[in-house]
Amino acid sequence: MAFLNTVHLNAVQYTQNMSPDNHSGRHDRASITTTALRLLDDVGLPDLSMRRLATELGVQPSALYWHFANKQALLAAIADRILERVNTSRTRDGDVVAVAHSIRDALLAYRDGAEVVMSSYALGLGADRAHAALTTALTSTATATATATAQVSDRTAVLLQFILGHALLVQQRLHAESYGAAAPSADADPSAAIESTFDLGVRAFLMGLPTE
Amino acid sequence: MAFLNTVHLNAVQYTQNMSPDNHSGRHDRASITTTALRLLDDVGLPDLSMRRLATELGVQPSALYWHFANKQALLAAIADRILERVNTSRTRDGDVVAVAHSIRDALLAYRDGAEVVMSSYALGLGADRAHAALTTALTSTATATATATAQVSDRTAVLLQFILGHALLVQQRLHAESYGAAAPSADADPSAAIESTFDLGVRAFLMGLPTE
DNA sequence: ACCTGAACACCGTTCAAGT
């Protein structure tokens, strides 16, 4: 449940010692991405427009198109940033559950993070880090030691699909609740149900793997 | 693989013997939804605007707001229509795999169908039919006969998340390919890999269920 | 190298007024 409390409460980490809204000097892809990620977390994806980001940066909208080919390219850079949080330290010992949780937490750490990453991933951009971490963990999993690379690739896709689908629904439900729409399931503790649902999904997947 | 060939090739089924683009008489929610679904399949979600739909109907954009409160309400009606294809005949004998395939096929039968249904489902609208079919099938499954209703609800959510996540990625990848973007996995036969990935996911889920 | 200014072709939504 802890992840639900920290949503929307990110302190942006600056990679440079430079103000994100650089009203004096010029901008580059990194600083623009930093400001865009903070803006995403503040206002959400529907309100993250190129024009609004330009205003935030103290620049004309057209200036952004010198740094990024289009809005989708900007979103891919944001997706990369979001997944930098994925903890790759436990991938080597094959702790698939831990990696799945790390990816899930990275997606939920920023407002609409799952949607941004999913759309970029579908376009073949942005989710390389998550994909690689899962593949490494699955490859070194005990049940999969004698498994062909093609099958590992399939399993990575299955797990990533579940994680993305799960995070997407969680965040869209959060968004729906903030608009006062009624959720279909009338559970007593929805956040606990969500947490156990995620664990159930990941473990069901792992237990269902053939042990040949 | 058959489903991939029939994507984008829908002949719209008219529930009334009435032209969908009713340029003479007046419109109602049903006829507007029919035209909107055809337009969605023709041009895709990003190009399905209220203004374009109004033009298709031979009407001013503002006319649509007499029938639907806003665009989201229209999309929920479309989501309901898409899921009318879900085959509910096999839910009673607990064939979860068949139901999962039926939902998947319904989502893939219209362009961007998964995205429309997912966003509506997250808002608590539109996916009741899919949710109910899965719940019925899981309840009458052999491995779940002695399972509490709360657990069935969790499992329904897990499976639906996987199905929606899977269909969403498949369709976004189709969309990406039409724009010439390179997919990250360089598989020999991607459509066959997708099909087996889906089966793997559903079966892994079912085999992972406790048999208590 | 990086940005401005101005334009193009669009959006969703509201609301008085018509029939």
Add this chain to the structure above:
DNA sequence: ACCTGAACACCGTTCAAGT
């Protein structure tokens, strides 16, 4: 009951021109 006409407050993107 159903729709028009007109407006409001926006979009993403391009491109010549500036520094």
